[in-house]
Amino acid sequence: MVFPPVREELRGIEPYGAPQHPLDLVPVQLNTNENPYGPSEACAADIAAAAGAAAASLNRYPDREHVELRTALAAYLARDTPHRITPEQVWAANGSNEVMLQLLQAFGGPGRTAVSFAPTYSMYPEYARDTHTRWVAGRRADDFGLDLEAARELVEAEQPHVVFLPSPNNPTGTALAPEAIGALCELVGERGIVVVDEAYGEFRRAGSASALELLPLHRNLVVTRTMSKAFAAAGLRLGYLAADPAIADAVRVVRLPYHLSSITQAVALAALRHAPELLAAVDSLRSERDATVTWLRDLGLDVADSDANFVLFGTFADRRAVWEGLLALGVLIRETGPEGWLRVSIGTADEMAAFRQALSTVIQDATQDSSTDSSKEQS
Incomplete structure (x- = not known):
C-alpha cells in the first residue's frame, strides 16, 4: 500500500509552476509574462480603499453572481468589439485558470474529449486530466501558426466537445486569423464549444481583431481574458x-458557492476604474517586443512572430546551458516550448538591456568554448 492514496494518474506528478528566485539574487525576472509596470500610488491607494471598504462586511458572503463586476467587465470588453456585450454573457473566476477548469467541468468530463494544437499552454492537458476529460493534442505548422486543414481533419476525426484556441498562443505568441476561428466554430457546431484564450489579447498588433467580434456569429464560441497580463494585476x-x-x-x-471573495470583487472593480492607467504601458511593451524580435534575429536566431508580451527564440543545442548561463548573470527567463527554444517576457527598457547584454555574453562564451574545443581536437 502506497500512501497517500492519491488517484493513480496523479501519483508522482510535480505541481505546475515556473521557477521562482528572490529578486535580490536574480534582479531581472522575465519568465512569467507579467506586466513590469505596477500601479501608481494613487491607483494603489484607491484599490486599498476599496479592499478596506469590503473588509467592513466580511461577516457576510459575497455576491454569488458578482453582478456589478460582470457589468463592469462587459463595459470594458465593449472597447474590442462593435457588438454589445451584456453582463449575462460574462462570467469571472479566480484567474483564467479557474475559468478554463469550470468550462471543462461543464462541457468536458468522462466520455468527452478536449483538443488543442501543440506547442501550446501546458496547463490545458492538466485541466483535462483533473476533470477526467480525454485529451488530444494536434500539431501546429512549422511557423507555429494553425494548419487549418490539419485542424479540420483532427476535429472531424475526434469530434471534440471542447477546442482550445489560444490567440496569441503561449508559448509561441502566435495570433489566429478570425477566419480560422470561425471555420472551426462552424465545424464543431453545437456539439461542442470553441474556447479562444485571449490572455494576451491586449498585446496583439494594431489592426488585429479580437475574437469578441465573432460572438454574435457563433453560439458555441467562448472568449476568455485575464487581468493578470496587460492589466498589470497578476496578484x-x-x-x-x-x-x-x-x-x-x-x-x-x-x-463553487461564493467562489469570488468580496475582496477580489472590490479590488477588480477598482482596477477597472483605473483601466487607462494600468493599460498605458501596453504600447511601449509592444514596441519593446518588436525591437527584441529584431535584435534576436540580427543575432542569427530563429524567432517566432509574436502578438503577446513575450518572445520565443532559439534554437540551441543545449538550451538548459543557455538558461543557466543567463541565470548566473542575474537574468531569469523560461525554459519552455519545443526542444531547443527559450521564452523571454518583455520587461522594462532597463531589464531588456540587461537581457541583451547577458545573452550576448552567454553566446560569446559558448562560441569561445566551442573554438577552444575545436583547437584541442585538431592538436
Whole structure:
C-alpha cells in the first residue's frame, strides 16, 4: 500500500509552476509574462480603499453572481468589439485558470474529449486530466501558426466537445486569423464549444481583431481574458469569459458557492476604474517586443512572430546551458516550448538591456568554448 492514496494518474506528478528566485539574487525576472509596470500610488491607494471598504462586511458572503463586476467587465470588453456585450454573457473566476477548469467541468468530463494544437499552454492537458476529460493534442505548422486543414481533419476525426484556441498562443505568441476561428466554430457546431484564450489579447498588433467580434456569429464560441497580463494585476487573480448567456449559465452550475471573495470583487472593480492607467504601458511593451524580435534575429536566431508580451527564440543545442548561463548573470527567463527554444517576457527598457547584454555574453562564451574545443581536437 502506497500512501497517500492519491488517484493513480496523479501519483508522482510535480505541481505546475515556473521557477521562482528572490529578486535580490536574480534582479531581472522575465519568465512569467507579467506586466513590469505596477500601479501608481494613487491607483494603489484607491484599490486599498476599496479592499478596506469590503473588509467592513466580511461577516457576510459575497455576491454569488458578482453582478456589478460582470457589468463592469462587459463595459470594458465593449472597447474590442462593435457588438454589445451584456453582463449575462460574462462570467469571472479566480484567474483564467479557474475559468478554463469550470468550462471543462461543464462541457468536458468522462466520455468527452478536449483538443488543442501543440506547442501550446501546458496547463490545458492538466485541466483535462483533473476533470477526467480525454485529451488530444494536434500539431501546429512549422511557423507555429494553425494548419487549418490539419485542424479540420483532427476535429472531424475526434469530434471534440471542447477546442482550445489560444490567440496569441503561449508559448509561441502566435495570433489566429478570425477566419480560422470561425471555420472551426462552424465545424464543431453545437456539439461542442470553441474556447479562444485571449490572455494576451491586449498585446496583439494594431489592426488585429479580437475574437469578441465573432460572438454574435457563433453560439458555441467562448472568449476568455485575464487581468493578470496587460492589466498589470497578476496578484489579483481575476479571469473572465464572454459567451452566449446559455454557456455562462452552464458554468454557473459547476462553480463553487461564493467562489469570488468580496475582496477580489472590490479590488477588480477598482482596477477597472483605473483601466487607462494600468493599460498605458501596453504600447511601449509592444514596441519593446518588436525591437527584441529584431535584435534576436540580427543575432542569427530563429524567432517566432509574436502578438503577446513575450518572445520565443532559439534554437540551441543545449538550451538548459543557455538558461543557466543567463541565470548566473542575474537574468531569469523560461525554459519552455519545443526542444531547443527559450521564452523571454518583455520587461522594462532597463531589464531588456540587461537581457541583451547577458545573452550576448552567454553566446560569446559558448562560441569561445566551442573554438577552444575545436583547437584541442585538431592538436
